Every structure is written in structure tokens, then in C-alpha cells.
Amino acid sequence: MKSAVYTKAGQVGIEEIKRPSIQEADDVIIRVVRACVCGSDLWSYRNPDIKAGHKNSGHEAIGIVEEVGEAITTVKPGDFIIAPFTHGCGQCDACRAGYDGTCDRHIGTNWSGGVQAEYIRFHFANWALVKIPGQPSDYSEGMLKSLLTLADVMPTGYHAARVANVQKGDKVVVIGDGAVGQCAVIAAKMRGASQIILMSRHEDRQQMALESGATAVVAERGEEGIAKVREILGGGADAALECVGTEAAVEQALGVLHNGGRMGIVGVPHYNNRALGSTFAQNISVAGGAASATTYDKQFLLKAVLDGDINPGRVFTSSYKLKDIDQAYKAMDERKTIKSMIVMD
Numbered sequence: 001m002k003s004a005v006y007t008k009a010g011q012v013g014i015e016e017i018k019r020p021s022i023q024e025a026d027d028v029i030i031r032v033v034r035a036c037v038c039g040s041d042l043w044s045y046r047n048p049d050i051k052a053g054h055k056n057s058g059h060e061a062i063g064i065v066e067e068v069g070e071a072i073t074t075v076k077p078g079d080f081i082i083a084p085f086t087h088g089c090g091q092c093d094a095c096r097a098g099y100d101g102t103c104d105r106h107i108g109t110n111w112s113g114g115v116q117a118e119y120i121r122f123h124f125a126n127w128a129l130v131k132i133p134g135q136p137s138d139y140s141e142g143m144l145k146s147l148l149t150l151a152d153v154m155p156t157g158y159h160a161a162r163v164a165n166v167q168k169g170d171k172v173v174v175i176g177d178g179a180v181g182q183c184a185v186i187a188a189k190m191r192g193a194s195q196i197i198l199m200s201r202h203e204d205r206q207q208m209a210l211e212s213g214a215t216a217v218v219a220e221r222g223e224e225g226i227a228k229v230r231e232i233l234g235g236g237a238d239a240a241l242e243c244v245g246t247e248a249a250v251e252q253a254l255g256v257l258h259n260g261g262r263m264g265i266v267g268v269p270h271y272n273n274r275a276l277g278s279t280f281a282q283n284i285s286v287a288g289g290a291a292s293a294t295t296y297d298k299q300f301l302l303k304a305v306l307d308g309d310i311n312p313g314r315v316f317t318s319s320y321k322l323k324d325i326d327q328a329y330k331a332m333d334e335r336k337t338i339k340s341m342i343v344m345d
């Protein structure tokens with residue numbers, strides 16, 4: 001079967017590799033129907049130390065169940081499913097508290113990898129997979145796009161709003177105008193925020209957010225951006241959703257909050273130097289981590305997509321065949337597209 005592999009920094013190719021097989025009783029083999037490139041994949045793509053042939057870090061897919069391990073009771077071959085990146089077991093304390101992205105039964109990170117491929121092995125499948133009614137042919141391309149966001153970016157955007165405890169009437173600022181930031185805008189609206197400001201310098205991304213529920217956009221950064229936000233809100237924000245993963249984004253989020261405000265972090269951190277006490281003087285609540293993808297999908301996000309209440313699939317502004325995966329990465333790396341979808345043959 002064909003799989004994307006990193007060939008060198010800034011290049012992805014296709015390799016013929018062995019089709020995965022069932023290894024554990026709780027495994028499912030999935031034929032991928034749609035996959036995509038995540039903002040977080042760009043960290044591997046840009047890594048100057050990447051070795052040729054390194055497996056792709058793709059972790060978002062929808063597909064058809066091909067084969068199931070002997071412990072699988074929830075899905076059967078032929079079922080159409082979302083393959084969330086989180087692999088929660090559904091039974092441990094963390095999963096039961098609604099944090100399947102950091103399931104207690106996994107050591108270290110348990111996320112998917114290698115899903116930019118024709119087939120994948122999906123571990124902890126019995127609870128973690130989310131069944132979609134019908135078959136892919138029952139859905140429009142736009143709906144397939146929205147279903148695909150349920151593997152990562154929509155639950156991740158939602159997670160930022162949940163851990164920041166966004167509530168009805170809140171003033172919310174979203175840092176990051178990529179796919180996760182766009183989904184965080186949708187989530188803040190779902191939770192009843194009265195004002196939602198997206199920090200963005202790109203007109204197309206600003207426009208998309210305004211159509212999804214943002215009430216204002218701020219293009220300025222740093223102190224200037226913070227001043228602009230405070231001017232629009234007539235004070236600080238109740239919640240800031242950090243959807244980038246850089247220290248500059250964290251600073252921006254902290255800067256827009258009023259004392260006692262809440263910050264939700266879902267950008268995978270690429271910094272390592274924030275002391276726990278750094279927010280003490282402002283009484284800021286800080287929370288965040290990997291999204292509860294399966295939990296949110298099962299509880300309300302799949303229904304919201306199927307009912308047409310939300311349309312997160314708009315973040316896929318371009319589509320590619322698997323063989324053109326290099327273009328899919330390049331377009332995102334150069335910020336020519338918000339998110340690249342991979343359509344399997």
C-alpha cells in the first residue's frame with residue numbers, strides 16, 4: 001500500500017509499504033477515505049534533522065472499517081467511522097472525566113501517526129472510534145470535510161473553549177487563525193460567548209471567522225494588538241483560547257485577559273520555559289492539553305455536524321490526491337491554504 005513519508009526537511013514523498021495488520025485484540029484496520037495535513041505536521045516537515053523515510057505524522061482520518069480485532073464489539077467491517085487522534089480507552093478515570101486525549105492507560109502520548117496512507121492500524125479502537133451513520137457516498141463533499149474535522153481540529157478548538165470554561169455572555173479572544181483557531185471561534189459561539197475576537201492578519205481567515213461567529217478581528221500583534229482588543233471589549237477578556245503553541249501566542253493570550261481570566265491552551269507547546277508562578281499576580285486560570293476528541297464527537301459534535309448546526313469543514317480550503325502530498329504540505333507551509341485535505345482513490 002502507499003504511505004506518505006518525509007524524505008528531507010521540506011519534502012514529503014510516497015513509499016510502498018506493507019499493509020498494517022491486527023496486532024492487539026483492540027485493534028481495527030481502517031481503509032482511509034479522507035485524511036489531511038495538520039498544522040502540527042509542519043513541525044516534522046520543517047525539521048532539518050528528519051531522516052529520509054520517516055513515517056508521516058498524519059493523525060486525522062475518516063474511513064471504512066476493514067478488519068477488527070477479537071475484542072471489538074462496537075464496529076464491524078464496512079462501517080464508516082471517524083478515527084480521532086486521541087485513542088482513549090473510555091474506561092479509566094481520565095476518559096471518564098472527559099479527557100480521552102490524555103487517557104490514563106497510555107504511556108506518554110498515545111496519538112495516531114502515519115494516517116496519510118491507504119490503510120492504518122488503529123489502537124484502542126473499541127471505544128475510541130466514532131461511528132458515522134451510512135456510507136461516504138451518502139454525504140456531500142462539504143459534509144465529508146466537516147466529518148473529517150471531527151478527528152482533530154474541531155474537538156481541539158472545542159477543547160480550548162471547554163478548559164477555559166467559556167460560558168454564555170463571555171468575551172472571548174482566539175489567538176491563531178489556522179484550522180484550530182477557526183474551530184475555536186465556532187466552539188466559543190456554541191457555548192454562548194457574546195463577543196468573540198480573532199487575532200488574524202489574513203483577510204480570508206478573518207472573513208471565515210466572521211462568518212462562523214467572530215464579532216471582530218484584530219490584525220495587530222503584541223502590545224498594539226492587546227490595546228486594540230481591550231479597546232473593542234471595553235476592558236479585558238474573560239477567556240483567551242491559545243491555538244498556536246508559541247510563547248508569543250501565550251503572551252498575547254495573557255495580555256488580553258482581565259485579572260481572574262481563563263486561558264485555554266491547545267497549541268502543542270514549542271516552548272519550555274513558562275514557570276507555574278508566572279500568572280500568579282493576575283489570578284489567571286490556565287488549562288489545556290490534547291482534546292477529548294472521542295468524547296466531544298459522541299456527546300455533541302457529530303450531531304452538530306450532521307444537523308448542519310456547524311460547518312467546520314470550511315477550513316479545508318484545498319484538496320489533493322495522496323500522490324500530491326508534497327503539494328498539500330507546501331501549500332500549508334506557505335500559508336496558501338488553511339488546511340489541506342487528502343482524497344484517497
Ligand SMILES: [Zn+2]
Pocket residue numbers: 038039040059060085152153
Ligand atoms: Zn492535528
Ligand SMILES: [Zn+2]
Pocket residue numbers: 088089090091092093094095096100103104105
Ligand atoms: Zn482511558
